[in-house]
Every structure is written in C-alpha cells, then in structure tokens.
Amino acid sequence: MTTIQRTAVITGATSERGIGLTVARRYAREGWAVVILDLDGEKSAKTAAEIGNEFAVPAFGYEIDVANEASVAAARDAVDAEVRSGSLPAVGALANIAGITSPVPFLETTLELWNKVMAVNATGTYLVTKAFLPGMIENGWGRIVNMSSVSAQRGGGVFGKVPYSSAKAAVLGFTKALARELGDTGVTVNAVTPGAVDTNIRVGTTPELEAAIARDIPLGRTASTEEVAAVITFLSSEDASYLTGTTVDINGGSHMH
Ligand SMILES: NC(=O)c1ccc[n+]([C@@H]2O[C@H](COP(=O)([O-])OP(=O)(O)OC[C@H]3O[C@@H](n4cnc5c(N)ncnc54)[C@H](O)[C@@H]3O)[C@@H](O)[C@H]2O)c1
Structure with a gap:
C-alpha cells in the first residue's frame, strides 16, 4: 500500500x-x-475525484482564478481546512502550471491582452506561491516548480507571442530570486521551460507549421505531456534536494545557450 506523506497542489x-x-x-x-x-x-x-479513485490517494479539487488574490486565498483556505481536518497531508509541492498564451502579432496586441497574459502567467505564479509558501516554510520542506516556456528564452517565434514570452521570462526571474531568498528554509524553487508540447494551447496551428516546428527540434518531434510531467515530479522529489533556482530546458535539444 502507498504511504501518503505529502500533498501536491x-x-x-x-x-x-x-x-x-x-x-x-x-x-x-x-x-x-x-x-x-x-x-x-x-x-x-x-478531475480530482477521478485521480483519487484511480490511484487510491486523497484528492480534492477547487475553483481558482490564479490572477485573482481573493480567489487564490479562498482556494488556499479550502486546502488548509482539509489539511487541518486530516483529510490531506501537509502541502509539500506546488506546481504552478496554469497559463494562457497570446497568439497575436505585437502591433495587434492590446493593453488588455498584455495585462491578462501577465496576470495569469506571472502574477498568478506570484499569488499562488505566496499563498502556499508559509505552510511549506513552517514544515521546513517544500518544492515549488514554475511553468515557464522556451518562449522566455528565444521569443515565441511563429506565434507572435510577445506578451506570453515576457510573462514567461518574468517567471524565470521570480524563480531565481525566490530560490535565493528561501535558501535556508528547506523550500526549493525551480522552473521548467518546455518547447512545443502537444496540448490544446497550441490549437490553431497548421500541419505545415507543426512539421516546420518538428524540423527545428533535434529530436525531431514535440514533447509529450508525460515527458514534461516526469521532470516536474522529479524536481518535487527528495532526490532533487540540491536543485534550486534552476531552469530545466525540456526542448528536445533546441537549446539557445
Ligand atoms: N503546450 C506547450 O507547447 C507549452 C510549452 C511551454 C509551456 N507551456 C505552458 O504549460 C502550461 C500548461 O499549458 P497547456 O499546454 O497544458 O495548456 P492548456 O490550455 O491545455 O492548459 C492550461 C490550463 O490552465 C488553466 N487556466 C487558464 N487560466 C487560468 C486561471 N486564470 N486560473 C486558473 N487556471 C487557469 C486552464 O483552465 C487549463 O486547465 C501553461 O502555463 C503553458 O504556458 C505549454
């Protein structure tokens, strides 16, 4: 039987x-x-109930708008209540995955789009981390993994993603600065920068575009979500204890440095 020690949010x-x-x-x-x-x-x-049933682990799911401080606080309070009641073990990992893209050429972007993309990708990472970090510090152990993107390192390329690339670059600075600040707390903070991953966020591309993207990747194909998940859960593990402030490039070899 599985021993449940910690909760991943x-x-x-x-x-x-x-x-x-x-x-x-x-x-x-x-x-x-x-x-x-x-x-x-x-x-x-x-979704949580399905996962809980399939893997026989405690699982809960709540509404959150990561860009809204009150919504983030409400979700954190709901999780805290389950931890206090003993229905969930203490929160040990936070994976900030929520994100939206901005497939609009720069001169067609609006301030509204810029603000929204920054709010979800960058401010959302800030707000959710700030909400769950105190509990991790109190427990002397925590793993925060932030979702950036290859777009932060080399621009959004074909999608004209200036706001998106900017927001994902903010996530990298956030990760490095917070990792330094938390050095002696037992909480690590790392980021991942996937290249193209086969998900709904990329709907709207064409087969020709997909082929061009694949040609640009040394491994010759986009990543599966499982390949990204494997890195995120590793960064959340005991084994990743000496990694903090790092960025793991999950890009099939298409490095920029
Ligand atoms: N797919 C790729 O090629 C790729 C590459 C690099 C990075 N990423 C990043 O990975 C993350 C996941 O992307 P995906 O491809 O699975 O996209 P997706 O659109 O399938 O999933 C995004 C999820 O975020 C949620 N979300 C959006 N706004 C939210 C908000 N305000 N509050 C809470 N949840 C919100 C959505 O409901 C959805 O479940 C994103 O941060 C994305 O930028 C994706």
Missing part, C-alpha cells in the same frame, strides 16, 4: 490534453495526495 490541471492534468496524475501515481486548482470548480473536483 497543481494549478491549471483540468484540461483534457493539458500538461497540468498529466502532472497531477503523475504525482498521484508516485503516491502524493493531490489538489487540483483550476477555473472551473466542478471540473476541478471531478
């Missing part, structure tokens, strides 16, 4: 073909209790 984890759902399933498979936080509360709860 995953934002943006209800999208059927998404990275977050695969990450949540992988945490559960590795014996973590899981909390799914996403925009649709009912879907979050249903």
